[in-house]
Amino acid sequence: MPMIVAISDFSQHQTRCSQRAKTHRMRSISGFCGYQAPRWITATSVFALCFLLFVSTSSAHLPEEPPSSARPPASATTRPHHPRTPPASTPILPPLSLRPTLGPLPQLQTQLDRDLYFLSHPALEGRDAGTHGIEVAAAYIAHAFQQAGLQPAGDRSSFYQAFQSTTGVTAGTNNRLRSVINGQSTVWTFQKDYVPFGFSRVGATSPKPVVFVGYGIQAPKQGFDEYANIDVKGKIVLILRGLPRWADTPHSPFGERKNLYAQFRYKLLIARTQGAIGALIVDPPSPTEKQAPSLTPITLARGLTDAGLFALHIQRTVAQQLLSKRPQQLHDITQEIERTRKPHSHALNAQIALRVQLTRLQSTLKNVLAFLPGTHPQLKQEIVVLGAHYDHIGYGHVGGFPGNLGQIHPGADDNASGTATILALARFFAKHPQPRSLLFIAFTGEERGLLGSAFFVRNPRYPLAQIASMINLDMVGRMRKSQLVAQGSGTSSLFEPLLTQVNRYHKLHLRFGKSGYGASDQTSFYTRKIPVLFFFTGAHAQYHRPTDTFDTLNLPDTFRVFRFVADITQAIAQLPKRPDFRQTATPQRFKRRGPMRVSLGTIPDYGANLKTGVLLSGVQKGSTAATAGLQGGDILLRIGRFSIRNIYDMVIALGFYQPGDTVTLSVQRNGQILHLPATFQARSSAHR
Secondary structure (H helix, E strand, O other), rough: OOOOOOOOOOOOOOOOOHHHHHHHHHHHHHHHOOOOOOOOOOOHHHHHHHHHHHHHHHOOOOOOOOOOHHHOOOOOOOOOOOOOOOOOOOOOOOOOOOOOOOOOOHHHHHHHHHHHHOOOOOHHHEEEEEHHHHHHHHHHHHHHHHHHEEEEEHHHHOOOOEEEEEEEEEOOOOOOEEOOOOOOOEEEOOOOOEEEEOOOOEEEEEEEEEOOOOOOOOHHHOEEEOOOOOOOOEEEEEEEEEOOHHOOOOOOOHHHHHHHHOOHHHHHHHHHHHOOEEEEEEOOOOOOOOOOOOOOOOOOOOOOOOOHHHHHHHHOOHHHHHHOOOOOOHHHHHHHHHHHHOOOOOEEEEEEEEEEEEEEEEEEEEEEEEEEEEOOOOOOHHEEEEEEOOEEEEEEEEEEEOOOOOOOOHHHHHHHHHHHHHHHHHHHHHHHOOOOOOEEEEOHHHHHOOHHHHHHHHHHOOOHHEEEEEEEEEOOOOOOOOOEEEEEEOOOOOHHHHHHHHHOOOOOOEEEEOEEEOOOOOOHHOOOOOOOOEOOOOOOOOOOOOOHHHHHOOOOHHHHHHHHHHHHHHHHHOOOOOOOOOOOOOOOOOOOOOOOOOOEEEEOOOOHOOOOOOOEEOOOOOOOOHHHHHOOOOOOEEEEOOEEEOOOHHHHOOOOOOOOOEEEEEEEEOOOOEEEEEOOOOOOOOOO
16 A cells, blocks of 8 residues: 555554464475575575465365365354345345355465465565566466466466556766856765755756755745745755754644645745755754764655756755855854744855756566456456555655665565455455456556556456456455455445445454545546445554564454455355446545645546646545546646646645635646636545
8 A cells, every 4th residue: 555644653563473374384485484585586586486385385276165064163264154134224235145155265264374475575575666576476476366277367368467667766877066166166976975866857057056045944924934035046945954943842833834844845846936946955963963864865756757956965065165164154054043933045155057867767567467257148248356456665765664764665464465365366266256257456556656557447458347346455464353444335335235234244343435535556446437345454553664574464364354355256246237336525534644734636647657747537526626627637737836747746735725725726638728716625534
């Protein structure tokens, strides 16, 4: 699941790995357990591991149902399904043939646990898009589909649907930074004195005047505007990183917006809006630091496009020379801002010439698809999609939390849990085909903005009109107190009564979320008017951290999720009439803290890779965007006074507005530029 909001820390969860898993865990490759793979692990070793696993536990021939005397006793994880007549207060659905999922349960559960172990192993290095580890994971999933007896549904009779995407950035060999003061020129050393940000504009400029703008904050309503009475058009601004220390005090004028003002992208958007062509960001001296901070690694986050101006992180030695040759000048000016709580922006007697050379890295990403034909002469033309993303965030450079960068993020819950459950469903339904056809998809690039699912709906392997429903599994491995979130329950009139009816046999504590929108792959299908369900067992303190490991998973309850989703899938696949589609209102969200007080209600297409603007894949019913007349397919170019080059600009621009504010939204539609008035609504703060 992509990191859309910060997750509140919970108390440390007890390890819930069952004794059964401890005794059988990867027995066929016991020498591999506990092995901390180095980053140079070879393809041969991991592929050998993959195929040894399947040789030892092949799922090609699942056993038939054991006789009643051999079946395991009913329990929280093996309770048989006995159809009962629902009470009159519950809507009665057409008769369903809910087959008890008791057949090959022991073997399916063992294989699910082993899939979880393999997919979350450090040897796969966090399964980041465009890496060797995710290639191994894709091969593993494809082999599992093949062993289950499913049909390949990808390109050229393969299991893969491949596409190109930008997944990284590296610095070229011709970066340059030169300062000119009183006719004297200094050439600074790349990666010692400065580095470009991965979102910097690429190109070069002749010497341009430099203006110091403090922390780069523009907050006139709060009485602190560091751009007031200063001209930065066509110039390069020198900006202090972070915030003044008094911004964290109880009497700070910034309040909750301090988090907005501290962001790199905020500082750059304001500088660009004011007309600057470049920005140099420096860490101010801190009384508590033991050594000066190091330069920021060159990485590429979501959004892909540049910030629209040159952006460099510089060492204090560079800033000191630009400000003055007095050794304490940088310290003195930051102390003056602390003491007076007033801006101290001014033009400097210096010029900067620079050249930024960055190379965007293109990678081949792969969705993994398998098809199971239906058994009914007519209903088999309709498809139920079962999906989960199998990528994660690698070493944490895209989507990780500060302090963890460079460490492997295994992604056991996010989303080895959903992927392994999809494989279990594939093995089960291969032995028990349904009236409607089933399409299993392991999506790639979800952590970078739903890239795989967005590509699929733009390039479907089967007509989208044939897809009756889409079921998505993301983070289903950490169930607590039998709680399961069923998002999308309002996207069809049948879903809530169906979920309630099926749950009588599972006794889960279901939490319904009506909206089809959310931070996972079902959104791509919902925007194409397909009913969706998204299952999720809840957030936790290990989210997007190196501690999201196999031993923290709740294995027995992950299998309960499998059994529940298997019955829901059977119910949908057996309905005489496909589920109707309903568009829902603005979705419920995780409750979040932060500067965004308004909602626009747009669904960006992260995979569009435009040079400027944000492509919208859809807008939420009843939202600010819908009321203003925005549509899916529009390219958002401007929000009020802010030009929008990428998703970061859009999010930061929204932080400046209050509910009730009216602005003009500029969009490109079918080659024409439209200017649409909009009045902002307040953001929803409800939990998902």
